[in-house]
Amino acid sequence: MTCWSCGKPPGAGAFCEACGKVQPAAPGSDHFAALGLERRFAIEAAEIERRYRNVQRRLHPDRFVTKSVPERRLSLQRATAVNDAYRTLKDPLKRAEYMLALEGMPADGEASPDLLAEILELREELDAAKSAGDAARIGELRAHVRRQQDDTMSAIARAFEGSAPAQAAALVHRLRFIARFLEDASGTVEARVQCPRS
Amino acid sequence: MPAILTIHDPLRPTARPVGIDLGTTNSLVAWVDHCAPKTIAVEGASALLPSVVHYAADCSIIVGDRAKALAPDHPRDTIVSVKRFMGRGGDDEETRRLGPYDLVPGGSVVRFRVTGREITPVEVSAEILRVLKARAEQTLGTTVTQAVVTVPAYFDDAQRQATKDAGRLAGLEVLRLLNEPTAAALAYGLDRAAPDRRPNGLYAVFDLGGGTFDVTILVLDDGVFQVKSTGGDTALGGDDMDRAIARLLFERIGVDPTGASPSLTRRALDAAREAKHELTEAGSTIVRLEGREIPLERGEVDATVAPIVARTTAPVRRALADAGVGPAELDGVILVGGATRMPIVRRHCEELFGQKPLADIDPDQVVALGAAIQADLLAGEGRPDDVLLLDVNPLSLGIETMGGVVERIIGRNSSIPTAAAQVFTTYAENQTGFKIHVVQGERELVDDCRSLARFELRGIPPMPAGLARLEVELVIDADGLLRVTAKELTTGIEQQVEVKPSYGLTDEEVERMLLESFEHGSADVGERLLREVRVEADRILAAIRLAIGRDADLLDDAGKAAIDAAMEALEAAKTSRDHRAVQELVEALDAASREFAGKIMNRSIARALEGKSVDEVG
Numbered sequence: 001m002t003c004w005s006c007g008k009p010p011g012a013g014a015f016c017e018a019c020g021k022v023q024p025a026a027p028g029s030d031h032f033a034a035l036g037l038e039r040r041f042a043i044e045a046a047e048i049e050r051r052y053r054n055v056q057r058r059l060h061p062d063r064f065v066t067k068s069v070p071e072r073r074l075s076l077q078r079a080t081a082v083n084d085a086y087r088t089l090k091d092p093l094k095r096a097e098y099m100l101a102l103e104g105m106p107a108d109g110e111a112s113p114d115l116l117a118e119i120l121e122l123r124e125e126l127d128a129a130k131s132a133g134d135a136a137r138i139g140e141l142r143a144h145v146r147r148q149q150d151d152t153m154s155a156i157a158r159a160f161e162g163s164a165p166a167q168a169a170a171l172v173h174r175l176r177f178i179a180r181f182l183e184d185a186s187g188t189v190e191a192r193v194q195c196p197r198s
Numbered sequence: 199m200p201a202i203l204t205i206h207d208p209l210r211p212t213a214r215p216v217g218i219d220l221g222t223t224n225s226l227v228a229w230v231d232h233c234a235p236k237t238i239a240v241e242g243a244s245a246l247l248p249s250v251v252h253y254a255a256d257c258s259i260i261v262g263d264r265a266k267a268l269a270p271d272h273p274r275d276t277i278v279s280v281k282r283f284m285g286r287g288g289d290d291e292e293t294r295r296l297g298p299y300d301l302v303p304g305g306s307v308v309r310f311r312v313t314g315r316e317i318t319p320v321e322v323s324a325e326i327l328r329v330l331k332a333r334a335e336q337t338l339g340t341t342v343t344q345a346v347v348t349v350p351a352y353f354d355d356a357q358r359q360a361t362k363d364a365g366r367l368a369g370l371e372v373l374r375l376l377n378e379p380t381a382a383a384l385a386y387g388l389d390r391a392a393p394d395r396r397p398n399g400l401y402a403v404f405d406l407g408g409g410t411f412d413v414t415i416l417v418l419d420d421g422v423f424q425v426k427s428t429g430g431d432t433a434l435g436g437d438d439m440d441r442a443i444a445r446l447l448f449e450r451i452g453v454d455p456t457g458a459s460p461s462l463t464r465r466a467l468d469a470a471r472e473a474k475h476e477l478t479e480a481g482s483t484i485v486r487l488e489g490r491e492i493p494l495e496r497g498e499v500d501a502t503v504a505p506i507v508a509r510t511t512a513p514v515r516r517a518l519a520d521a522g523v524g525p526a527e528l529d530g531v532i533l534v535g536g537a538t539r540m541p542i543v544r545r546h547c548e549e550l551f552g553q554k555p556l557a558d559i560d561p562d563q564v565v566a567l568g569a570a571i572q573a574d575l576l577a578g579e580g581r582p583d584d585v586l587l588l589d590v591n592p593l594s595l596g597i598e599t600m601g602g603v604v605e606r607i608i609g610r611n612s613s614i615p616t617a618a619a620q621v622f623t624t625y626a627e628n629q630t631g632f633k634i635h636v637v638q639g640e641r642e643l644v645d646d647c648r649s650l651a652r653f654e655l656r657g658i659p660p661m662p663a664g665l666a667r668l669e670v671e672l673v674i675d676a677d678g679l680l681r682v683t684a685k686e687l688t689t690g691i692e693q694q695v696e697v698k699p700s701y702g703l704t705d706e707e708v709e710r711m712l713l714e715s716f717e718h719g720s721a722d723v724g725e726r727l728l729r730e731v732r733v734e735a736d737r738i739l740a741a742i743r744l745a746i747g748r749d750a751d752l753l754d755d756a757g758k759a760a761i762d763a764a765m766e767a768l769e770a771a772k773t774s775r776d777h778r779a780v781q782e783l784v785e786a787l788d789a790a791s792r793e794f795a796g797k798i799m800n801r802s803i804a805r806a807l808e809g810k811s812v813d814e815v816g
Contacts, residue, residue, distance in 0.1 A: 053422045057586055061615065061676055065373075065576045076615060080673075083613040186519075 004070065014059060014078065022059070022074045031085035031098060034078075041099060041168075042157040045090065052086045093179050096156050096172045103165040112170070119177045126185055142185045149178045215344035215373055215577050216334050217381070217569025220323060220361065222281040222408030222435060223536060225249045226563060227330040227345075228570035229338065235385065235567040235574075238337045246562060247333075251325045252276040253312040261329045270468065273298035273460035275312045278467075279437055280326075282409040283308040283319040284364075285357030287701050292433045295441070298460030306701050307360075320363045327368035332729050339736055345370045346573040348565050350410040351377035352430030352513075352592045354638050355650050355680045356701035362677070373576050375677040379403035379414035380425055380589055381568030382534040385559055387418050399529030400426075402517075404547050404555065405565075406510065407535035409435040413514045415521040415528075424588040427520035427611045429513035436474070436537040439503040443470035443494075446502050447485060450492045462488070474499065478539050500542045507546050514550050520611050531555040536562055589614055591674050595650075598635035600625075602644045607672050610640065614678060619671040621687065628660035632668055636682060649700035655684050728777040735772050735784050739765060742791055745798060752797040764790040 003010040011017035064075040129137035159168035224246040237245035252265035269276040288305040302309035365372035405412040412430040444466040476483040485492040596604040632655040639647030667687040764787040
């Protein structure tokens with residue numbers, strides 16, 4: 001590896017260690033690398049936000065307006081990749097799906113009959129509460145499913161840590177149903193998986 | 199370039215980028231003067247230039263207050279609130295609302311018939327931009343060629359493109375289309391500029407202007423302004439209130455608004471606007487229209503506009519939900535736009551967010567001030583503070599699939615710049631072409647979304663159905679503008695994509711307008727030349743005075759006398775309206791000072807050879 005500008009070894013960072021010019025992303029680098037994060041499922045939302053802003057602080061095209069054409073192009077490429085990484089990783093469901101894809105594990109298998117039965121029952125209760133205009137009951141159901149969501153996310157984190165992608169895939173499936181349920185229960189287009197604010 | 203100016207390169211005023219708020223009702227230009235953004239006063243004392251353009255019978259074009267005064271008597275030839283027509287088609291619902299204009303039906307752009315010719319909103323907006331550019335040049339004493347121009351955050355691709363075209367037509371390189379609420383946040387965030395007390399936190403910007411409504415939720419974190427979500431309505435604003443109040447006035451005088459003459463419609467709209475302004479302070483007012491005196495109470499006007507104000511609720515709720523926050527988490531709510539002065543709007547805003555909004559920067563100026571800051575940042579002159587804007591695209595982008603259903607490719611509120619690709623396949627044997635239709639909007643069906651562009655991919659090698667794989671990539675740049683590329687994956691053939699925009703002007707049309715605007719021997723061209731040459735005159739006069747002050751010893755008496763005479767003549771002629779005469783005197787002064795310039799040049803070279811910089815010696 002040599003720097004496109006000075007020909008010296010650029011080092012591992014986004015900028016050449018010798019001349020300071022922005023470098024293309026390393027071949028095969030993933031969304032985690034784009035934000036300078038370790039590849040793991042359990043990441044604090046605030047940590048993602050912080051990393052994202054710090055990376056963009058240095059790579060955003062607005063920082064390169066007066067620079068040369070290749071630098072501007074590279075900054076645009078890298079900033080676009082960083083935005084893509086941010087969009088994927090900040091949503092726990094998308095993050096889990098992405099990690100499965102990295103493991104070569106298809107994330108859209110069959111739902112287990114148990115999961116289907118559970119979700120169906122919750123949906124019926126939600127519909128009943130909705131048609132009765134029972135806001136308190138809708139709130140209870142949402143809180144219940146939110147807890148399920150938290151539990152599922154913890155389980156997904158454990159599955160990935162324990163190198164059990166097949167187990168993670170099943171749990172991701174569950175997370176997807178939960179997200180869809182919460183979306184319908186909110187009655188608005190509220191965020192798929194509630195992210196705590198940064 | 200006169201000799202004396204070329205030599206003294208460090209003295210040559212550099213063209214500086216400005217920030218422009220191209221508003222529905224008023225437009226402003228601002229710049230950053232020693233780290234503080236300032237609006238540039240136009241038309242006497244006010245920085246606000248009414249966004250009104252009058253096309254006179256003698257082909258001259260009048261912009262601003264004078265055009266506004268001409269509107270009641272020339273309702274069809276005077277375009278008010280042109281921003282509402284930007285990027286729209288001739289038959290759009292919004293285009294056809296109550297207004298006095300003579301519109302050409304149909305077409306992918308709105309065309310107004312004025313004094314026997316047809317003009318588009320892009321051309322009208324360019325006239326406003328030209329005036330702002332000229333005023334900035336006059337005030338700053340430099341040429342202005344670059345600008346950051348603001349747009350409503352919720353503007354779609356066609357509306358953004360139209361704004362950029364208007365800039366180009368006015369001779370401005372648009373460095374960035376900046377979202378108005380983001381600009382406002384920038385002005386606010388940097389206003390309390392002492393770095394130790396810059397208020398990091400989560401903010402909402404509530405921007406209700408003359409014609410558009412935007413709400414933006416953003417995080418301010420040590421100089422980074424990150425937009426979390428944005429929502430709005432590009433056809434909602436103070437103008438709607440004026441129309442509602444005008445209808446109320448028509449009712450009072452017993453006139454059917456659909457049968458009213460263009461002139462009466464214009465006067466009713468103006469009277470309505472005036473009443474609205476008065477009722478911001480007063481509890482009641484009297485409107486004069488058609489020789490009648492119509493008393494209006496704030497209460498009844500509030501009741502009339504309440505349904506319009508209520509239309510801000512849904513976008514606010516959605517923006518909060520998209521950002522994943524509740525109103526209680528906000529550290530502040532910023533008000534932008536003239537309509538936020540109305541007590542009913544402030545009350546509504548307070549109810550929505552559960553807190554008193556901030557309005558300490560003039561809501562009419564805050565957007566232009568923010569644009570000036572961004573222009574300064576992009577000019578790369580290196581502000582001491584580490585400021586960066588991270589914005590989002592306001593609307594989802596998708597592609598039409600079978601059955602008129604939208605396949606979403608880039609979701610709304612994605613941070614920009616962004617890119618996303620989708621692979622499509624052929625559905626017929628040996629299919630060699632593929633039609634692609636790009637739409638923008640949140641609805642599931644193509645018919646409910648806004649059509650952005652259609653194009654056809656050709657030259658796909660004949661293959662069995664389902665075998666060809668077409669990758670279509672949508673790219674949104676930092677201006678929020680769309681670009682499309684496509685390639686066939688099995689062969690790797692990159693396809694030439696000809697995007698035909700569904701709305702707006704083609705590149706060729708803009709090019710033609712640009713040429714026409716140069717060719718038109720109309721008064722405004724003369725005016726521009728005059729201003730340019732006056733700026734030039736001031737520059738050379740200043741440069742020569744400076745040179746004389748520094749290198750007077752190089753001048754003999756005769757040379758000094760010749761230069762003095764030429765300077766005096768130019769100084770005297772500067773106020774003349776004949777730009778050619780001024781130009782000739784500029785050239786005469788240049789000729790008179792050429793020998794002096796040569797001597798200065800030699801001295802500079804000699805000093806440079808001695809190893810001292812000119813500054814060091816001077």
